[in-house]
Every structure is written in C-alpha cells, then in structure tokens.
Amino acid sequence: MDLDRRLRQRKKELVQKWFHAVIETYSADASRFFANQKDPFANPVGRAFREGLSGLFDHLINSEQNDPRQIGACLDPMIRIRAVQNFLPSQAIGFLFDFKKILRKDLGDALEHPDFSDALKRLEERIDAFGLIAFDVFMRCREKIYQLKADDLRERTFKAFERAGLVHDIPQANAEKDHYH
Amino acid sequence: MADDLLKPHELIANIKPRPPQTGWMDTPVKIRKGMYCYASNPKSVAALGFPNAREWNPLDEDWKLPPNWKEIVFEGMRERLDRFRTFKVFMDICVRCGACADKCHFFIGSGDPKNMPVLRAELLRSVYRRDFTTAGKLFGRLAGAREMTLDVLKEWWYYYFQCTECRRCSVFCPYGIDTAEITIMAREIFNLLGLNIDWIATPVANCYRTGNHLGIQPHAYKDMIDFFVDDIEDITGVRLNPHLNKKGADILFITPSGDVFADPGTYTAMGYLMLFHFLQEKYGLEVTWSTYASEGGNFGFFTSHETMKRLNAKMYAEAKRLGVKWILGGECGHMWRVIHQYMDTMNGPADFLEEPVSPITGTKFENAKSTKMVHITEFTADLIRHGKLDLDPSRNDHLVLTYHDSCNPSRGMGLLEEPRYVIKSVCNHFYEMPPNTIREQTFCCGSGAGLNAGENMELRMIGGFPRANAVKYVHETHGVNMLACICAIDRAALPTLMEYWVPEVNVTGVHELVANALNLPGQQERTTDLRGEPLPGMEADDE
Ligand code: SF4
Numbered sequence A: 001m002d003l004d005r006r007l008r009q010r011k012k013e014l015v016q017k018w019f020h021a022v023i024e025t026y027s028a029d030a031s032r033f034f035a036n037q038k039d040p041f042a043n044p045v046g047r048a049f050r051e052g053l054s055g056l057f058d059h060l061i062n063s064e065q066n067d068p069r070q071i072g073a074c075l076d077p078m079i080r081i082r083a084v085q086n087f088l089p090s091q092a093i094g095f096l097f098d099f100k101k102i103l104r105k106d107l108g109d110a111l112e113h114p115d116f117s118d119a120l121k122r123l124e125e126r127i128d129a130f131g132l133i134a135f136d137v138f139m140r141c142r143e144k145i146y147q148l149k150a151d152d153l154r155e156r157t158f159k160a161f162e163r164a165g166l167v168h169d170i171p172q173a174n175a176e177k178d179h180y181h
Numbered sequence B: 001m002a003d004d005l006l007k008p009h010e011l012i013a014n015i016k017p018r019p020p021q022t023g024w025m026d027t028p029v030k031i032r033k034g035m036y037c038y039a040s041n042p043k044s045v046a047a048l049g050f051p052n053a054r055e056w057n058p059l060d061e062d063w064k065l066p067p068n069w070k071e072i073v074f075e076g077m078r079e080r081l082d083r084f085r086t087f088k089v090f091m092d093i094c095v096r097c098g099a100c101a102d103k104c105h106f107f108i109g110s111g112d113p114k115n116m117p118v119l120r121a122e123l124l125r126s127v128y129r130r131d132f133t134t135a136g137k138l139f140g141r142l143a144g145a146r147e148m149t150l151d152v153l154k155e156w157w158y159y160y161f162q163c164t165e166c167r168r169c170s171v172f173c174p175y176g177i178d179t180a181e182i183t184i185m186a187r188e189i190f191n192l193l194g195l196n197i198d199w200i201a202t203p204v205a206n207c208y209r210t211g212n213h214l215g216i217q218p219h220a221y222k223d224m225i226d227f228f229v230d231d232i233e234d235i236t237g238v239r240l241n242p243h244l245n246k247k248g249a250d251i252l253f254i255t256p257s258g259d260v261f262a263d264p265g266t267y268t269a270m271g272y273l274m275l276f277h278f279l280q281e282k283y284g285l286e287v288t289w290s291t292y293a294s295e296g297g298n299f300g301f302f303t304s305h306e307t308m309k310r311l312n313a314k315m316y317a318e319a320k321r322l323g324v325k326w327i328l329g330g331e332c333g334h335m336w337r338v339i340h341q342y343m344d345t346m347n348g349p350a351d352f353l354e355e356p357v358s359p360i361t362g363t364k365f366e367n368a369k370s371t372k373m374v375h376i377t378e379f380t381a382d383l384i385r386h387g388k389l390d391l392d393p394s395r396n397d398h399l400v401l402t403y404h405d406s407c408n409p410s411r412g413m414g415l416l417e418e419p420r421y422v423i424k425s426v427c428n429h430f431y432e433m434p435p436n437t438i439r440e441q442t443f444c445c446g447s448g449a450g451l452n453a454g455e456n457m458e459l460r461m462i463g464g465f466p467r468a469n470a471v472k473y474v475h476e477t478h479g480v481n482m483l484a485c486i487c488a489i490d491r492a493a494l495p496t497l498m499e500y501w502v503p504e505v506n507v508t509g510v511h512e513l514v515a516n517a518l519n520l521p522g523q524q525e526r527t528t529d530l531r532g533e534p535l536p537g538m539e540a541d542d543e
C-alpha cells in the first residue's frame, strides 16, 4: 500500500485530529463551542476550519497541485480569521505544521517502511511549502487591516466632502493621531 | 549545543498558543491593540462637564483616576441599582444556564470567554455580589463575589467596550436578561471616572455644540444638500428644491448626519430628497430638513442617560419651532432605539404635535402615536402599498440584494417586514440570508454602540465575522452583490467589513434603492443609478 492510498483512507480521522489541534489553541469554552456547534452560521469559525482543513488535506496529498493561488485560496478563510484573533503571526499559521505531528503519530510503525518514509518526507516538504504560502496570505490580511485602519474615516467622510468640494475645516481624524503603539 | 536546539516541529509545538486555563477571575486582563478604542480627548470630556478630563492612555499602568475612585464606583452602582429596576433585577436573577453564552458575535468570532454575555455580565455582577448582597459579603469567592480593584476596573473597561449593545443575547435568555443594559450601566460608571473612549466622547461634544457628530455647521450642511441637488439633476434632469428649516412645513425630517456627510449614506440622502420631491409634486406634501436637528444619531446613548437626553432634546424642540405636524425619521439604528424607547418619557410629551397620519394614504401610524415620530421605511412601505409611488424596479436590475436587519430597528422596535417590503417592491433580485442570522436573531455589524473607530479594526472584523459569513454565503449561492441596511452606522461600518471578508459585496441604504426605481415627473431618460454607475443596457460601448 502506498502512502497516498493510506492517507486517503484515513482522511476523516486525520482531518478530525487536525481540526482538534487547531481549536485547542483557543480557550476551553471556545474550543468546546467551535467543536460542538454544527450550524455553519451559528459557528462560522468552526465551519471555516472544518471545511478549510478538509480542502487543504486534499491539496496536500495531491502532488499535482502546485498552484500557489489555489492553495492560498484554500488557506485564506482560515488565515483571515486567525489574522484578526489574538495570535502572534507564528501562532496564526502554526496550525499547518501541527499536521506533521499528527501524521507521524497516525502512521506509527508504518513509518519504518522505506516507501513510506520517503513519501512522508515529500509530504512534509509540501507542508513547509504550504506554510510559506500561508505566510503570504497572513501578510495580505494584515496589510488589509492596516489599510482599513488608515482609510476608514477618510474613505467615508472625506470622499463625500471632496465630491462636494467642501474639504475645508474638517475635524482631525483620530485615526491619524499617533498614539497607537 | 546544536542538539539543544528544537527541531522545527518541536519549536512550533512550543510556540503554540496556550490559552490560559485558569478560572476567569484569575485570568488578568491584557489590553491588546486593535481591540480597544483610544481614550477620550480631555477637551471633549470637559465640553460636556464630565469629571476627570485629562490625557490618559489605556495601555499605561496609571489611568490617572481620582484617589477615591472606588467610592465613586460604589456610589455610582448604588445609585443606579436604586434608579433602574432592570439593572437590579439583571444583577440578581441570572441562573447561569448558559443559553446566552454562544450567542454574542464577539464570542463567536474571537473565542474569548469574557465575550460570552453571561461572563461579560458576571464581570460586574461579581463586584455587585460582594458589595450589595449578604451572601457575597459573607462568603466572598464561594458566592461568586470579588473585590473591586484596578485590574477589575480595567477588565470592565476592556470588555464593556467590546459589547455593541446589540441585545442578541437577550433574545435567547429565558429570563430576558439584557446584557446591553448592563453595558449601558458600566459605561455610565466609566463616565463618572473620565473613562470614555474618544470615538464616543468627541462626537458627543460636537453634537452638543453644533447639533451633529462631525461638528458640521449649518452652512456646510446646506452645501451638501445643494451638492446632492446638482447631482440628482445630472442623473434625472430634474431640479429639486428641498426645504431647509421651513416653518409651517407638514413634516420635519431628521436623519443621522452620516447620511449627509459620509459615503455611501450620501446616496441614501439623495434618495430621501427625491422621494420628498416626488411627494411634493404629486401630492403637495411639504417635508423640511433641519440644520439644527442635523443629527438623528445619538452617541449620548452610549455615554449616559442624561447625555442621551440632552442630545435628543433638539428633535422635539425643532419640531415645535417649525410648527410641523409630526416627525419623520431616516434610516438609522440606535437613533430609533432612543426614539422608540426613551424619547417620549425623556423629552416628551410632544403634545404640540399631531398623532401621525399619512396625509397621502390616511394611514394612522399607531405605534408612533406617543412619540409622534415615524420611521421612513414604514412611511414608504405604506405609500407603496397604496400604489402612491411610480416605480420602475428594473433600474435596480444590476443589483442582487440581501438585507441586514440592523440590531436596533429589528430587536429594539420590531421593524422587520417594512424594509423587506420596500426592497422587494423596488428591486427584482432579493435573497434572504439564513434564518438564524436575520430578523430577531440578526448578527450585529460588530461596530455598533460607538465602536466603529479605526484603531479597533481587529475587534470590528472579528465581531462582524458572523454577519459577513452569512453575506458570503448568499454571495456564493445567489450572486448577491449588494447588502441593504437601514442604519447609518451599518452604512459606515459594513463596507469596511465587506472589504475584509466579502469584497465583492457593496452596501446601500434602502432609500437609495427606492430612488433608483422612482420615476420623477418630467425626468429625462435615466442612464445611471444614483452612484453614477450605468444602468443595465446603458453601458457605454468600449470602442
Ligand atoms: S448585547 Fe450584543 S454585544 Fe453585548 S453581550 Fe449581548 S450579544 Fe454581545
């Protein structure tokens, strides 16, 4: 049996374990909720990770899939959430690498088999590559947040004023005060 | 040496976040950037005569509180427990059943347990127990009581400014406990110590001085209206002649200043103007705007009951001065909560006004009998129902709509059907979001109750995520490209929210849609919508 087949067979269990590794990064109350509330609209974070990890798993084991845009699109909904939650950048994307540990544990003794270990090495390299893409996605999200912070007031009010030719004596926007450290 | 280094996967394992597993009382607050709003500008605090106006920074150890701050908190609580029965009852009756726990958009998005409404309330309740109940005094922590400390105060401040007073939690509470009211009390207490946020304090000071949140003076207000009139003429060929401060007009119209001064609310304001013009031409109805009552919104509501009352007073005063029959109110959220639930008792009775009846259809607006103020979607829905408007919905055919129930009009006043009826009458493509995200169960925009600043963007994005998630769903399944709402804060906050989560979807007010569809007497062939976008079939050839 090759690794691919084995992974395909165990997809459900592996994705489930991965999901739990992700939600353990939240408080006990939150991980209970993210895991148990199955309604996708009552629990959009849970939904994003359930669907996202399953899709990511498919991309990972499909060695033909090397399009960073598609992989990024799959990572995006998950990273986008973690980019505005209470995480350091490393923590926000760290869940990707958790999958290595999950894999090794799941394969157990089978790892000793040379066919498996080579295939596993390649898979781990893919995980690393996905990690780099995740980093790009994370940065895009953060840049968006900074842009929204800077533009928020200007976009809405100043633009209307500008259109009307009224851009005099406008109160200084707080967004431009510099006590944000 | 090298052997001591962690392998990459071990390193990752070690930097995995380990959320505190301590009990909530033992988990001290950490004020995180992106999640809080800047401290109030001392000038704004002083302008309203509030105590302890000074520069301060929430990130500093020292919040420059008055030495007797604990006494002030205690007295502030005592006074409010006596004055507001709801507050006292909500402090006493929670059985911690947890039904509300996972209903707050901030918890759903962030996973921070202190954003569970039950725990948010418990932050204050624990202090209440110790200071105001016998069990708490005797048994302390065993009875869920804790002492007021500076850390507790900071925790209050951080989390009561992470509540948008949306009341979604109260819908699910078997006892009807409304955490929003607890937040309201907490914020009143903060104001006794000079602990407001600037996004609230400065608009309130502006509003007190010039009548609106941005501090815009009457001439600029008029300039904006004139500018709309020019724009509407370009689009429709019809020159409007709106009334400003007109004595003896039939109806006074009051709307949030955001409609006049901020995109995309401005298009909604153009919509109102066109509707009023149509009604004057067809039925001789005179509606006047006011540069004095130039703000329907009321950030005083997020400050204290007294401040809300002060800012609200201009509505009736202006109606009286102008001698109108009754007041029509624009599309706003918290403005309607104030009008519907407080105005009459605060600044009424407005016995100089008539009980509102539509002069065009004869409909009596029963629910506005005491406040004398009618919501514009109700007014317009009634006009449409009686066939009084000349509408061509195909001018909205480039839009696929969904509707976001703003928290206050839906949960606060039960305005659920009218906006939908109006939208469906003026648009051909409308799809609802999933049922557990609309109507009474609607998800907040995440930026209400004065939290729509720029510096707390992470908070806004995470709190608005459940709403955005439902929009994304209808975008993906039905091709929805426009999110309609009847709230000025929504019109300001949702475009930002959409830009982060569902950038393909724009935001509109309902009366922008009405005006796109409305045929004005004597109009030229319309080729664009109010935003200047070409109408379907009117796109200019590229060549
Ligand atoms: S009122 Fe809204 S924001 Fe406040 S705790 Fe309840 S659900 Fe959360």
Ligand code: SF4
Binding pocket: B093, B094, B095, B096, B097, B098, B099, B100, B101, B117, B118, B172, B173, B174, B175, B176, B177
């Ligand atoms: S639902 Fe009501 S009674 Fe139950 S925990 Fe929440 S506030 Fe308390």
